Amino acid sequence: MCVEKIRYFSCGCKKSQGFNQCIARQGTTFKCAPMVKERLPDSSHMCIAHMVKPGKDEMRRP
Numbered sequence: 001m002c003v004e005k006i007r008y009f010s011c012g013c014k015k016s017q018g019f020n021q022c023i024a025r026q027g028t029t030f031k032c033a034p035m036v037k038e039r040l041p042d043s044s045h046m047c048i049a050h051m052v053k054p055g056k057d058e059m060r061r062p
């Protein structure tokens with residue numbers, strides 16, 4: 001089964017970070033449905049939609 005990588009952000013949003021195809025699908029544009037979801041280590045900052053706009057200098061670095 002293909003694995004979709006999901007990252008959780010501190011704002012509560014989760015976003016797909018792409019997916020890994022299983023051996024059977026490699027080299028194709030197909031992927032299994034549904035994909036296995038793999039939770040990546042939580043992000044310590046917010047998603048791009050909730051991130052402080054550049055210039056405000058409030059971005060937190062891990």
Ligand SMILES: [Zn+2]
Binds near residue numbers: 003025
């Ligand atoms: Zn697959």
Ligand SMILES: [Zn+2]
Binds near residue numbers: 009011047048049050
């Ligand atoms: Zn967010």
